[in-house]
Amino acid sequence: MSTDAPRSVTQLPAIDYIEVEESPEFQKLKTRHRSFVFPLAIAFLVWYFAYVLLADYAHEFMSTPVWGNINVGLLFGLGQFVTTFAITTWYVWYANRRLDPIAEEIRDDLGARSNGNGAL
Amino acid sequence: MGTITTAVQTASLQSAAEATNVGSPVLNIAIFGAFVAITLIIVLRASRNNKTAADYYAAGRSFTGGQNGTAIAGDYLSAASFLGICGAIAINGYDGFLYSIGFLVAWLVALLLVAELMRNTGKFTMADVLSFRLKQRPVRLAAATTTLAVCFFYLLAQMAGAGGLVSLLLGINDKVGQSLIIAVVGALMIIYVLVGGMKGTTWVQIIKASLLIAGAAVMTVWVLALHGFNLSDLLGAAAAKGGQAVLDPGLQYGLTDLSRLDFVSLALALVLGTAGLPHVLMRFYTVPTAKEARRSVVWAIWLIGLFYLFTLVLGYGAGALIGADAIKAAPGGVNSAAPLLAFELGGPVLLGIISAVAFATILAVVAGLTITAAASFSHDVYASVIKKGKPAPGMEVKVARITVVIIGILAIIGGIGVQGQNIAFLVALAFAVAASANLPTILYSLFWRKFNTRGALWSMYGGLGSAMILIAFSPVVSGSETAMIPGADFAWFPLNNPGIISIPLGFILGWLGTITSRVKEDPAIASEMEVRSLTGHGAEGATPH
Numbered sequence: 321m322s323t324d325a326p327r328s329v330t331q332l333p334a335i336d337y338i339e340v341e342e343s344p345e346f347q348k349l350k351t352r353h354r355s356f357v358f359p360l361a362i363a364f365l366v367w368y369f370a371y372v373l374l375a376d377y378a379h380e381f382m383s384t385p386v387w388g389n390i391n392v393g394l395l396f397g398l399g400q401f402v403t404t405f406a407i408t409t410w411y412v413w414y415a416n417r418r419l420d421p422i423a424e425e426i427r428d429d430l431g432a433r434s435n436g437n438g439a440l
Numbered sequence: 441m442g443t444i445t446t447a448v449q450t451a452s453l454q455s456a457a458e459a460t461n462v463g464s465p466v467l468n469i470a471i472f473g474a475f476v477a478i479t480l481i482i483v484l485r486a487s488r489n490n491k492t493a494a495d496y497y498a499a500g501r502s503f504t505g506g507q508n509g510t511a512i513a514g515d516y517l518s519a520a521s522f523l524g525i526c527g528a529i530a531i532n533g534y535d536g537f538l539y540s541i542g543f544l545v546a547w548l549v550a551l552l553l554v555a556e557l558m559r560n561t562g563k564f565t566m567a568d569v570l571s572f573r574l575k576q577r578p579v580r581l582a583a584a585t586t587t588l589a590v591c592f593f594y595l596l597a598q599m600a601g602a603g604g605l606v607s608l609l610l611g612i613n614d615k616v617g618q619s620l621i622i623a624v625v626g627a628l629m630i631i632y633v634l635v636g637g638m639k640g641t642t643w644v645q646i647i648k649a650s651l652l653i654a655g656a657a658v659m660t661v662w663v664l665a666l667h668g669f670n671l672s673d674l675l676g677a678a679a680a681k682g683g684q685a686v687l688d689p690g691l692q693y694g695l696t697d698l699s700r701l702d703f704v705s706l707a708l709a710l711v712l713g714t715a716g717l718p719h720v721l722m723r724f725y726t727v728p729t730a731k732e733a734r735r736s737v738v739w740a741i742w743l744i745g746l747f748y749l750f751t752l753v754l755g756y757g758a759g760a761l762i763g764a765d766a767i768k769a770a771p772g773g774v775n776s777a778a779p780l781l782a783f784e785l786g787g788p789v790l791l792g793i794i795s796a797v798a799f800a801t802i803l804a805v806v807a808g809l810t811i812t813a814a815a816s817f818s819h820d821v822y823a824s825v826i827k828k829g830k831p832a833p834g835m836e837v838k839v840a841r842i843t844v845v846i847i848g849i850l851a852i853i854g855g856i857g858v859q860g861q862n863i864a865f866l867v868a869l870a871f872a873v874a875a876s877a878n879l880p881t882i883l884y885s886l887f888w889r890k891f892n893t894r895g896a897l898w899s900m901y902g903g904l905g906s907a908m909i910l911i912a913f914s915p916v917v918s919g920s921e922t923a924m925i926p927g928a929d930f931a932w933f934p935l936n937n938p939g940i941i942s943i944p945l946g947f948i949l950g951w952l953g954t955i956t957s958r959v960k961e962d963p964a965i966a967s968e969m970e971v972r973s974l975t976g977h978g979a980e981g982a983t984p985h
Contacts, residue, residue, distance in 0.1 A: 337967035349974055354887075357552040365711070368545045372707040375538050375689040376700045383688035388672030389679060393534055393689050400541045401745055407548055408741050415734060423975045430977040 335434055340426070349422045356414055364407055371396055465611040467788055471796035476628060476803075479647055483632055483640035490637045492983065496837045497564040497815045498725040499639040500983040505732040507646055509739020512723050514645030516543075516714075516740065517652060517747055518805045519601055519798050520867055525748070526781070527774035529755020531764045533678070533686025535693050536755055538703075540748040542710030547744065549879075550715040551737040557886050557973040559724045559733035563980060565812075566721045566878065567820040570885055573965040575893040577825050582900040584820040586877040587718040589904055590870045591813040592854075594719075595806060595847075597866035599626070599855025602802045605775070610795075613771070619856045626852035629806045633814070633844045638726060641807045648804040651797045653743060656750040659778075659794075662785050663757035674753065677760035686759060702935045706868060709939030713871030716878030719812040728982040757781055806851065814843040865916040868937050869907065876903030876942035880950045886973060888954075892961050895954030903946030910938035 340346055375382055375393060382393030490496050503511070521543065528536030562568035567583035602625050603618040612618055632640055667674040678686055685691050693703035714720060724733045758767060758777040761784050770776040782794040818840035823831040831839075880899045884891040910933045911917065917924050919931035972978055 335968075336964075337971050338964055340971050341967040346971060346974070350970070353974060361549065361552050364545065364548050368542075368711060369707070371541070372538075372704065375534075376693060376703050379688060379690045379694060389675035389687060390672050391687060394537075394675075394687070397534075397537055397541055400545055401749065404545055404548060404741065405745060408551060408738055411552060412734065412738055420731065426971070427975045427977045430971070430975070434978075 335430060340430065343426075345422060345426055349419065349426065352418050352422070356411070356418075360407060360411070364403065367403060368400065371400055467792040468610055468795045468799075471792045472799050475647075475651075475796055475800045479644050479800075480631070482643050482647070483636035486639040486643050487636045490639065493564065493819070493836050493840075494980065494983050495639070496637040496840060497722070497811070497819065499637070499642055501726060501728050501980065502639075502982045503642060503726045503732075505727060505735025506739050508642070508723055508727050508732070508736040510649045510743060511642045511645035511726075512720060512736055512740040513653070513743040513747070514649030514801075514804055515719055515723065515808045516744060517649065517801065518598060518867075519605060519801045520597070522652060522656070522751070522801060523605070523775040523778050523798060525751045526755045526758060527767065527777035528692070529752060530758035530762070530767055530777040531682075531774055532692035533682065533756070533759065534689045535691050537752050538689065538693075539706075539710075540751060542707050543714070544741070544745050544748055546711045546714035547737060547741045549712065550720070551734070551741065553886070554715045554721070554882060555724050555733045555737045556730040558721055558882070559727070559730045560976045560979045561886075561969055561973045562725065564722070564725055564819050565816050566718050566882070567816065567824075570881055570896060571824075572885070573961055573969045574885070574891075574896055576829075579893060579896050580820045580824050582897050583878075583881075584816045584825075586873065586900050586904050587816040587820075588813055589908075590716075590718055590874050590878070591809045591816075593866045593870040593873065594717075595809045595813075595851050596854045596858055597870070598802050598806050598809070599851050600858045600866075602799075602806075602855065603859045605772070605798060605802065615859065618859060622855040622859070623852050625803055625806065626848050626855065629803055629810060629851075630845055630848035632803075632807045633811050633848075634841055638722075638811055641804075641811050642723075642726060644804045644807055648797070648800045649743065651793075652801060653747055653750075655782075655794055655797050656747060656754065659757075659782060659785060659790075660750040660753045663753050663761070663781070666757075666761070671753075674756055674760060678756040680760070682759045682764045686756075686764075698934055701940070702937060705935050705937040705940035708943055709868060709872040709875050709937055712875035712879050712939075712943060714874075716874035716882060717870070718816065718874070718878070719808045722812045722815065730976045730979065754778060754781060761785075810844055810847050810851070813847050814840045817843045865911070865936060869911050872907045872911075872937055872939045872942060873904055875939060876907045876946035877901075878903075879943075880946040884950050884954075885969075889966050889970070890954055891950070892954050892957050892959060894957035894959070895950045895952075898953030899946050899950030902949035903942055906945050907938045907942040910935075910941060914938065 374396065382391065382396065384392045386392060386395060489500065494500055521540070525536055525540050528539060530536070558566075558569050561572055565583070566587060567580045570583045571579040599622055603622050610621070612621060632644055636643070664671075664674065667677060675687055693699050724736065727733050727736055755777065758781040762777070762780050767774065767777045767780060770780055772779070779791055779795055779798070783791040818836050822839045823829065823836045827835075877900045880903065881896050884895060884899070913931055914933045914936055915923060915931050916936050917931065918926075919929035920926070923931075
């Protein structure tokens, strides 16, 4: 590693990142982040592939009329739009309230430790 | 009644066909010329501060989330998705709609797993993030290779598309004329990127996306108004003209077991490819913070989602008002659905506007791809690998500008070379490579601590190699009537899209390479990357001007 080209990211002086990473504050941030995004990512992928497989292999079911010319397939398709918009809004709400405050706290603390470099 | 409507429609259809061929090219060119003139002025004004690498590659990180989100939509809504999806819905009905859903849902991967963490750890390119805690040179070289491959496939598809679009919109049908137009598109793009850098390119994207979405919105409201603002009536009209089957899935992908499997493969590539497209990833560096990167994606999701809802109405509207047979018979075939609908609704003026927007779309997407490829070559290959991270002052941007000219010329030559070829698969291939070669390494480096250099190299080269080999031996290259080389038959891979094999392979190789390697990466740097990626500590902010 040391003989390779220096990393292009800004080098910061003397912070023990292992210690920061193991700190309860950071662990809390990491847990909150992963316990939100991982299940949600799996959920929307499952829902998307369920939809794709239904549209691909269950033509009769998807062609069932619901109201006028609108059938199950169209409602499921529009449902993908609705869930995408809903997940987007939910994630932003969660990140603003549950992730950003802790991230900011840790960042400010690290910035103070590295002579204000982190507060760019 | 029936005969009268048919007669009226035939008459308007003939005039539409004439207009696309003869009547309005002057108007189309005039409107497109106005777009070029206005954007050039903006690019020139925006370029005054292009001095450092951060200015040139990342627009000084000074765009807001809303601006960048609009530009992302501009990058993403290529002519293929506007003309292609409208046409696919007009002719294949529901299956065209199905296609657009994958393009939208894919953005959740970018939002939840990639955008903010990438913004926090990188500087200019995807390789910045991937090489953060791994061996610099080999990983950067691999990441630059996959970046250039994706950009090249995408670029070629867009340039070839420009030739086809020209024949449709400007009435230029001879080979020399089309080649000339491709050269003009290439030259304009070189000027935009050379002068404007990322800032200029971003403004072109913003203007283009606004025009495209506004134009589609006007047409959508128009089509809905003609059907009493009742979606069911519109669908009924489309079904009356094109048959009940257009409302049901299966018209395009449901033909055989193989075509169904092919759609699963495509769906996989679409949903996992977006978050690995280098020109999309690079956009996250044009904003000052991770929070703005998040806002960018939110804006992009709403704009892109809204646009695909418009295309649903426009596609069925074209099916109902013009009819699948008439669209297929028009010059430009499937792609002519949206322009023909514009003519049907608003006459030559609306057709001119929509045509100019479609043309501007190609120009803008090509510019975005070119700056990404140039940044990757000069930042990753030249500055980091050749000059070992110590390029002479100012040289990196200089190399990037030279690369822009070279890529521009290659794109022109390539675009002229593949004219008339069946190139639709190139976009699908770009998504498949992005999903198989880029996404596994991105996710592993962000979320899996043990991931190491061998895993990254196996995953990137394995994903890229398998996707390209499978495409080379698939029916799109040989062994079918619509193949690139129709005379030969060396196809042994039955699917058009390699994703279903190459994407899992990319993930498996990344895991296998990691567990078989004895080299341990530095745990301190792994911790540093994790802390930075989640908190934004040490991330570069906006450059003050």
